[in-house]
Amino acid sequence: MNTSLLILLICVITALAYVMGRTRAQRYRNSGNPADHPHSLPRYYGYMVALWAGLPALLVFCLWTMFQQKVLTGIVAASLPAEFHALPSGQQDLVINDIKNIAIGNMSQSAADSIRADAAARYKSLIELAVWLKAGLALLVGMVGLLWGLRSVFPAKRARVFVERAIMFFLIACSSLAILTTLGIVLSVLFESMRFFGKVPFTEFAFGLHWSPQTPIRADQVGSSGSFGAVPIFAGTLLISAIAMTVAIPFGLMSAIYLAEYASKSVRAWVKPLLEILAGIPTVVYGFFAALTIAPLLRGVGESIGLSVASESALAAGLVMGIMIIPFVSSLSDDVITAVPQAMRDGSLGLGATKSETIKKVVIPAALPGIVGGVLLAVSRAIGETMIVVMAAGLAANLTINPLEAVTTVTVQIVTLLTGDQAFDSPKTLAAFALGLMLFITTLILNIIALRTVRKYREAYE
Amino acid sequence: MNLEQDQAEQTIDEIVASLGDTVGETRVENPKMSATGVDVFYADKQAIYGVDLDIANNEVIAMIGPSGCGKSTLLRCLNRMNDTIPICRVTGELTLDGEDIYNKDTDPVLLRARVGMVFQKPNPFPKSIYENVAYGPRLHGLSRNKADLDDIVVTSLRKAGIYNEVKDRLDAPGTGLSGGQQQRLCIARTIACSPEVILMDEPCSALDPIATAKIEELIDELRENYAIAIVTHSMQQAARVSQRTAYFHLGKLVEVGDTDTIFTNPSHELTENYITGRFG
Numbered sequence: 001m002n003t004s005l006l007i008l009l010i011c012v013i014t015a016l017a018y019v020m021g022r023t024r025a026q027r028y029r030n031s032g033n034p035a036d037h038p039h040s041l042p043r044y045y046g047y048m049v050a051l052w053a054g055l056p057a058l059l060v061f062c063l064w065t066m067f068q069q070k071v072l073t074g075i076v077a078a079s080l081p082a083e084f085h086a087l088p089s090g091q092q093d094l095v096i097n098d099i100k101n102i103a104i105g106n107m108s109q110s111a112a113d114s115i116r117a118d119a120a121a122r123y124k125s126l127i128e129l130a131v132w133l134k135a136g137l138a139l140l141v142g143m144v145g146l147l148w149g150l151r152s153v154f155p156a157k158r159a160r161v162f163v164e165r166a167i168m169f170f171l172i173a174c175s176s177l178a179i180l181t182t183l184g185i186v187l188s189v190l191f192e193s194m195r196f197f198g199k200v201p202f203t204e205f206a207f208g209l210h211w212s213p214q215t216p217i218r219a220d221q222v223g224s225s226g227s228f229g230a231v232p233i234f235a236g237t238l239l240i241s242a243i244a245m246t247v248a249i250p251f252g253l254m255s256a257i258y259l260a261e262y263a264s265k266s267v268r269a270w271v272k273p274l275l276e277i278l279a280g281i282p283t284v285v286y287g288f289f290a291a292l293t294i295a296p297l298l299r300g301v302g303e304s305i306g307l308s309v310a311s312e313s314a315l316a317a318g319l320v321m322g323i324m325i326i327p328f329v330s331s332l333s334d335d336v337i338t339a340v341p342q343a344m345r346d347g348s349l350g351l352g353a354t355k356s357e358t359i360k361k362v363v364i365p366a367a368l369p370g371i372v373g374g375v376l377l378a379v380s381r382a383i384g385e386t387m388i389v390v391m392a393a394g395l396a397a398n399l400t401i402n403p404l405e406a407v408t409t410v411t412v413q414i415v416t417l418l419t420g421d422q423a424f425d426s427p428k429t430l431a432a433f434a435l436g437l438m439l440f441i442t443t444l445i446l447n448i449i450a451l452r453t454v455r456k457y458r459e460a461y462e
Numbered sequence: 463m464n465l466e467q468d469q470a471e472q473t474i475d476e477i478v479a480s481l482g483d484t485v486g487e488t489r490v491e492n493p494k495m496s497a498t499g500v501d502v503f504y505a506d507k508q509a510i511y512g513v514d515l516d517i518a519n520n521e522v523i524a525m526i527g528p529s530g531c532g533k534s535t536l537l538r539c540l541n542r543m544n545d546t547i548p549i550c551r552v553t554g555e556l557t558l559d560g561e562d563i564y565n566k567d568t569d570p571v572l573l574r575a576r577v578g579m580v581f582q583k584p585n586p587f588p589k590s591i592y593e594n595v596a597y598g599p600r601l602h603g604l605s606r607n608k609a610d611l612d613d614i615v616v617t618s619l620r621k622a623g624i625y626n627e628v629k630d631r632l633d634a635p636g637t638g639l640s641g642g643q644q645q646r647l648c649i650a651r652t653i654a655c656s657p658e659v660i661l662m663d664e665p666c667s668a669l670d671p672i673a674t675a676k677i678e679e680l681i682d683e684l685r686e687n688y689a690i691a692i693v694t695h696s697m698q699q700a701a702r703v704s705q706r707t708a709y710f711h712l713g714k715l716v717e718v719g720d721t722d723t724i725f726t727n728p729s730h731e732l733t734e735n736y737i738t739g740r741f742g
Contacts, residue, residue: 264548343585347648349546351598351655352575361597366588 006061006135013142014054017149021049024153040160048159051166052149057142064134072130073100076123081115099123186440192433199427200228205434207231211397213417213428228431230438232399236407237439240318240393241382243403247322248378252329253371259330260337261359272334279327283387290320290392298404307404312394315403321388328378329371336370337363369454376450380443386411410439478511478714485729486719490518490706494659494689495540495577500554502535502544502713509535512554513715515708517659522681522690524704524721526697528736531710533693537661540691541577542570558659575602578657582664584644586636586651591628594636594647595619598655614654622650623680642673649680660684662692666699678703697737701725709733 025045028038038045073096077084084095095116101107102120153159197205208229255275259268295316302309309315340363348358364371386409394406395416417432489496493516502510510532517523517540525533535544542563544550556563563573575598586594595615598604605611615632619625624646628639636647645665652660662681666674681703684690694700700707701721708718709732717730728734 341585343581343583344587346543346546346579346581347585347587347651348597350541350543350574350579350581351601351651352571352573353597353601354571357601362587 002131003065006138009135009139010054010057010061010142013057013139013146014050017053017146018046018050020046020146020150021153022046024150025159028153028155036155038155039158044159044163045153045157047163047166048157049146049149049153051163052152053142053146056145057138060141061134061138064130064137068130068134072123072126075126076119079122080119084115103127189433189437189440192430193437195425196427196430196434199430200434204228205230205431206438209399211413213413213431226427228427228434230410230435232397233408233410233413233435234438234442235399235401236314236393236397237383237409237411239314239401239403239407240321240389240409241379243315243318244321244325244382244385245375245379247319248325248329248382249375251322252326252374252378253333255326256330256333256337257359257364259334261355261363272331275327275330278324279331281324283324283385284391286320286324287387287391290316290388294320295392302404309404310394310406312392312396312406313404314393314407317389317391317393318403320392321382321385324385324388325378325381328381329374332374332377333367333371336367336374339370340366372450372454376447379446383409383439383443384411385409386415390415410435474712478712481711481714481716481732484514484715485717485733486724488514488516488715488718490516490521492519493517494519494559495691496555496557496560497536497539498555498557500536500539500552500556502532502539502553503551504547505549508713510539510713515715515718517689517691518706519689520685520687521706522685522692522704523706523708524700525691525693525708525710526695526700526736527710527716529695530712532713533708533710534663536710537579537663537691537693540659540661541574541579543574543579545570575655576657577659577661578652578655580645580648580652580660580662580665583668584641584648586639586644586647588635588637590633591619591636591639591647592632595650595654598651602655604654604656618650618654619647621653621684622646623676623683624650640673642669642676645669645673645677646680649677649684653684657688659689659691662690664693664695667695674699697725709736711736 022042022045025038025040025042028036029042076099077092077096080095084092087095098107098116099119100123102116103124205228208227209231210227210229211232212227214226255271259272259275263271291312295311295313298313298316299309299311344362344366345358348362349355353361389409389412393408393412395408395412396406397408397413398405400407414432414435417428417435423429495517497513497515500510500513501508513532513536515523515536525537527533538544539552539556540563544552552564558573558577562568587597589597592615595618596611599611599614605614616625619628624643627643628634628647636644639647645668649660649665666677669677678699681690681692685705692700692703704721706718707721707724709716709724709728709730711732717724717728717733719729724733725737728737
């Protein structure tokens, strides 16, 4: 019995449960006896029975599917001779892999020795047995659930309350999925970072001024000392983000104010989508725009006024990144500015304020929390941006605040560290996790600071 | 389809025409503001038909009438708040101290400082009580220094009869006050600009009876210094606070006269129907 058929059968049982539950409740309802009048509408009893029938069966199905592999492998491994258990764990995995491949048919049996072939045969028969057991158990649980659900269809049963609560738990489960995923990512990054800090002291990483992650692969290799001072790349990240925000905040906010307060309906209907197209351009396109157009332009202008501009500069990357995130700032700000009640504007205009005074003194302060929210989103976008920086700002980890020099950012370094050819437990690759962790902490702190500032200065209307 | 619409419009125009000329004396001696033959259009739809009306100094004039009769629209013409609605068009003559306020040379911003407005729903700014009142004087540079500004704020709050309730918490947000207090704060905010005329658009419609009574008392006191026009749906309120009353119907000024006369002995049938509650 294959998986899709099993799921189909579970669905059929669920549908059957719904119909049976509803019919039984309907019978109580039609009986005309006031004492037998059910608490909820018949369809709620249907939903309740369906939940009882469908959910446990699906749960059995999911759990079984999750653990089947592990349990079967354990059983097969236990039946292997003692020599196998004497092998180191890496080689044990290889043997198990062979067995599985033979069982599936990816590897010809003739190539294998008799022990492996026997084990593969055992594994194969176990899998077949497991599939039937799984189907049988799931369907059995479904039927039992159906009967149990039907038993609880009686007039005093509050089926509507039951269903509402089930919906609430479903929603909770959905929202905790995102939280749990975040938690999982943070923990995995945290543990890998701990391994890194076991090899490189934290103080060197956090306060070191030199970043050169090339560690030697062979002992006799020269020129690869490996030093992991993260200050230059964090400085580079902040520099580029700052340049980008200097472009994006004023331009984004001003265009939002124009769109929300001054533009006529028809202009707005055209300009807003056009502006949002900016957000749809792939970052790699922005990247070569920055590298091939803006960077040479800056270099030319710089030379003509006697400044030396590197061919890959923080300024070029920052400017283009700023243009890229204008729509984030403008679109969100536009929404919150439009949401400020007209009564606020009327009040200010009625006191003899001009339009721009009204915007400056009443509308913007009232919309500030939302505007800061948009800016925050833009900042995190700027910090996380990789492609433009790779192409326009380079890979050199210079510690500088001069925007005309090449710098690099955290995300770019993570990419270069992980695309190398080193073992996955070398300090070089592990450094990527430490950088990720630091980046996460930095953005978290930025968010907290911003939220607190907003709460302090917000001018809530209503 | 078009034909039907034309017919419908014609019938409205016919009804308006059948209302005839305004009954009662529209003019006063030394009017503060004066409207002559004012028509207002929202896009193609006419909202006000040829209104003549004077607003006198030291007097409250109440504008009453069923919903959609154009009384709020006329009020908003008096300080050009209708300018903020792009599709709104005003023709005819409106004067303040004899000067046409729709003249090209008139600055609507300065006009609104002279003709203040209090709105239907209390709309204090999301700022402190002090900042709410200081907003206008700051805009118009009415104070030379901080002490001056403090003085204006305190005087305005006193005049609006709310000073004693808020004197200990001038830094608290204006939005934290109760509805009635918020509306008096908005009146204080308007007074702080030292206007000559105060327009009130149903200032008590969102308030409870006790807060309403306080505002009405306040309006009566303010009459000594300002010309006041108030739009209201409450006929008792019109009778209590106003000296003259104007009754509007379908965008026409039907009848205007002394409040006592209008409420005891109306001349026009529609006015009588409205104030006796037969419709509206």
